[in-house]
Amino acid sequence: MSAIVSLSNVVKSYTRGKQTVEVLHHLSIEIAQGDFVALMGPSGSGKTTLLNLIGGLDRPSSGEVKVAGERIDQLSSGQLAKWRARHVGFVFQFYNLMPMLSAERNVELPLLLTSLSSAQRKKNVQAALTVVGLAERAKHKPAELSGGQAQRVAIARALVADPTLLVCDEPTGDLDRSTADEILHLLQVLNKDHGKTIVMVTHDPKAAEYASHQLHLDKGQLVEGDVKAAA
């Protein structure tokens, strides 16, 4: 399968005061289309930084980041915003839903950036909520939902614009085991049945088992020989 994500010799460093900290060191990775990859590693290993680069939230200090055939490291801030809207769905650890908006309004947010009509947006929102099994909670606000339900709404929001790639940062980090398993199963379904490419950062080895591949990072580098197919 062709690579949908390709990082070549990527370096990412941050300047904190007078100090420059290199978080990722000459990293090269390829992720195939339709893959479900778990990014693992200890705290400070650069997992989230790598995820931010893949999701177009940040730019590398040097090196190339190519996603869906486009050199996103060369895009301007405005172009990158458009690119994210078109190609990436994000799922966060703490759901990051708008507290004042109902579930359906939250899911609709990415569609506001498209030219779809109101009726079409409604239809797509319903479809996304149905995929995550929350169609009947469409009118509820985040505070009226359980953690698992809120994360499902967040997944529906990530899916609704039919992105090329789903980027998940510790999606089960705030959930109990059984709810986490439900969410991970849902991600697996999205990957297997709907063909979504998923890159997921997790600390949890059990969560990583749901992925088809695992990548281990340590001190900003890929740990050699740690890339393996899921069981």
Place this chain on the structure above:
Amino acid sequence: MKYFPLLWAALWRKKARTIFTLLSITVAFLLFGMLQGVNAGFNQTVEKANVNRLVTTSSISLTESLPYGDMSQIEALPGVARVAHASWFGPYYQDPKNLVFSFPVEPDRYFAIYPELVLPKEQLEAFMQTRTGAVIGADLARQYGWKIGDRVPLHSTIWTKPDRTSDWTFDVVGIYQDPSDRAQENAFFFNYKYFDEGRSFGKGTVGWYIVQVKDPSQSAQVAAAVDKLFANSPDETKTETEKEFQQAFLKQIGDINMIVTYILFAVFFALLFATGSTMMQSVRERVPELAVLKTLGFSDTAMLTLVLCESLSLCLLAAALGLLAAWAIFPTLKDMLGVVELPMPVIAEGVAVAALLAFVTGIIPAWRAKRLDIVEALRG
């Protein structure tokens, strides 16, 4: 329009804070509407002044009377078409707070010089022939339910009769209208003869003269000629155009324009801080949410626009409420202000001020939202 639910939700995120901010802006715009309305109303009256008419008063003060005999001398001057006179009667009806704008006049002269006051011919005839007759504005008639044939008692705060009473009784014989300015339909005119014969002092004098010129371009020359006529006499005069006269009359109250400007400047200066702080706080609290919107693909410009629109919604909504309240209250102050309704330009000006307020208070938080670094913001 599709962003409206997002804007609205953001606005009401902290209900109490939004309500208090909304109320303070509403009150400010109520004040704006009332003060600017009064100002505009007065200016409107001045602007509507007739260019054909001059007003001659005593050079000492508007309250000093002029001899009735001056009229024929003014009338004889070249360039003068006709002359009328009026005096301030200063009465109230039943209660001192029911002030009535009342003037003793010579009916034929007065209504000839003010053709904008529309009075049926037979009513003018009746006015001229009835010693105690009075002609009242349609609005005044509506206010007190007066109609032709009614006998109306007024109590003058200035003019006493020989029996030391100040109560004067009038018979309403006509009701005039002023289609060009409904605000002028609140006056009460009565016969000068009845007034002059009945008063215990000041007989044979009038308050001021109204001089109609044949050619408005000659107004300055005619005004100078009138004043020259009475120079070095015991009753020197000051003649000016109707517009100048009205401006001078309003200046007696104070420089309304300046007072209004200062008050509003102070109010809006304070409001800038209150609204600005609300907007800043609102954006500061929502940094993670704004970062999520950016993550989803909202551009920097979209973020700037969203926050500015939020500020605009708040200010415009509050301004609309404040101006609406001013518009509703304004007619009830007509007796005091003499202006019937809140002028449209004031409403338009209010909307423009609200938009400016929204921009000034919204631009800093909007800029902050625009420059928000997603990675930093999500990291918290």
